[in-house]
Amino acid sequence: MSVTRMSALFGRTLREAPADADSANHQLLLRSGLIVQLAAGVYSFLPPAWRTLLKIEQIIREEMEAAGSQEMRMPAIQPRELWEESGRADSYGPVLFNLKDRRDRTMVLAPTHEESVTDLFRKVVQSYRDMPQSVFQMQTKFRDEPRPRGGLVRVREFIMKDAYTFDVDDDAFQLNYLAMRQAYYNVFERCGVPVVAVQADSGAIGGKQSEEFIFLTEIGEDNIILCPSCAYAANQERAEFARGEAAGTDGALEEVETPGITTIEGLAEFLDIPAETTAKAAFFLVDGEPTFAVIRGDLEVNELKLMNALDASEIRSLLPEEVEKAGWVAGYASPISVDPVRVVADPSVVDAGGLVAGANREGFHLHNVTYGRDWTARTIADIGMAQPGDSCAQCGGDLEMHRGIELGHIFKLGTRYAEPMDATFLDSDGERRTPIMGCYGIGVERLMAAVVQANHDEQGIIWPRSVAPFDVHIVPLGGSGDVASAVSEVESALSGKGLNVLTDDREERAGVKFNDADLLGAPLRITIGARGLKQGQIELKLRWDAEATSVPLGDAVASAEDALASLDR
RNA sequence: CGGAGCGUGGCGCAGCUUGGUAGCGCACUUGACUGGGGGUCAAGAGGUCGCCGGUUCAAAUCCGGCCGCUCCGACCA
Structure with missing residues (x-):
């Protein structure tokens, strides 16, 4: 296909990665130029x-x-009206790059093309x-x-x-x-x-x-x-995940004094009960409506699920003053006596029997708070956040994250x-x-x-053959005319076989060239040095392999093709 | 948008506390030696210290504002 000379390549390799780069792929992409x-x-x-x-x-x-x-x-440039037609001008809003044309018409740079298609x-x-x-x-x-x-x-x-x-x-x-x-x-x-x-x-x-x-x-x-x-x-x-067996209690509502206890963890410890037997309340503003979410004490609310359950498009936590304004007592909130229109309940509290929940009064909780008897919700939906260790809803296995x-x-x-x-x-x-x-x-x-990220080691990138910018990286060593003519012969033969070749024609030391070859990650490296050439030998090394193998110069192309073919299995 | 951090030559950094000639390593240029895993020596080039303003005889350094970049969170195909 082509031969690229390293001396002419636009771009340079860096010994140290810029400080901004964190991940291996980012560092290597920057370091390799x-x-x-x-x-x-x-x-x-x-x-x-x-x-x-x-x-x-x-x-x-x-x-x-x-x-x-x-x-x-x-087109990448689109009239904003197109987005208003689908109703996404606002929902996609902040992500849209807006611009005006000379007639003051508002255009957007397309973030995706559902509208235009x-x-x-x-x-x-x-x-x-x-x-x-x-x-x-x-x-x-x-x-x-x-x-x-x-x-x-x-x-x-x-x-x-x-x-x-x-x-x-x-x-x-x-x-x-x-x-x-x-x-x-x-x-x-x-x-x-x-x-x-x-x-x-x-x-x-x-x-x-x-x-x-x-x-x-x-x-x-x-x-x-x-x-x-x-x-x-x-x-x-x-x-999704399985909620486990109902762990609640039977009995009448019973108030218990819980001074200063405002967290589930503290409550469980104070009453010496498992968190699974408590109900947790969490407050959100969902599409502008204060919303009272109830879930078992040991679980967390998944805001996205909550939003989807209400067919809403915006959600955030309620601010403390908004909680107060809604008449809810943070730390002691109870679904009892809350307008059910505002309440969303997770199945974990609906089927659980009696749970410990807030009394809606500072310093008090209630035993045996039971869904259906003591309170109801307009919406019952899975609003729980799956966590590692939870049980699989399909087979009961331990979920991993x-x-x-x-x-x-x-x-x-x-x-x-x-x-x-x-x-x-x-x-x-x-x-x-x-x-x-x-x-x-x-x-x-x-x-x-x-x-x-999936194909690298300490030294650099290890390109899969299918997407490698260069198939073969030729490293000439020594300045003799023999080396130059052997390199020229090999690179044009490989190129004639449809391969992309990168030749490191720079006047660098061997170590520099090898390190850059490892960094740039071509699947196959061919070393053509004065030393080996005296015996008529060149060296082939797959990027994955630790050791190079010597072959006669005359076999270079056939050996290279074999080596590359071995990568395709 | 909330929190944290950083901006000094191409890259990595020091200098800032305590104001006074802008430094180090790598890279770059030239030469010599060297020559198979980032070599050595010598001589060089390269910087409005992010920007604007203030304090001061004097600001990379102190003060104020702004901008940019990174990370955590929010958010996000």
């Missing part, structure tokens, strides 16, 4: 990095096409005969993230592969969805990154169900709940966009119907970061 930061969450990609990104894109492209999707391109659909598709449809693009997205972090993991400008499907009904949709799902597994496999698909919250994209493709790594920013006994896997945002990076996310959108934007088609029975949509995203640079 692949990326350079311009602003918070905004990076340049130098030639080798760009080559890897193109390779990743090509893998994605091939898998998307295999799944029956067609590549296309939509839905608009396209309604302009292009009229009939069920035109369905199903599946399209995708690789395109730069802009998101003014509240906090960019982790190098390429969370940035404000990035390439996303986003795909969209349109189907006549749920059954048809399922086919598209499963094809995409398989394509995602294929993409990550081919890029050398292990992933697990987990149930997820669909967040600002909306829709009914979604799955994230997670690369498990301690540097990840998502908490993933996994069951080692069965296949259950979910983002902690929505993970791991950190992970979300590399891809696939959504069942239903009619979330088509309906408000009035996108319809005429079905075979002459009825006008709304298409069932799906959308499917992959963060391309984030995937590159994951590739490095």
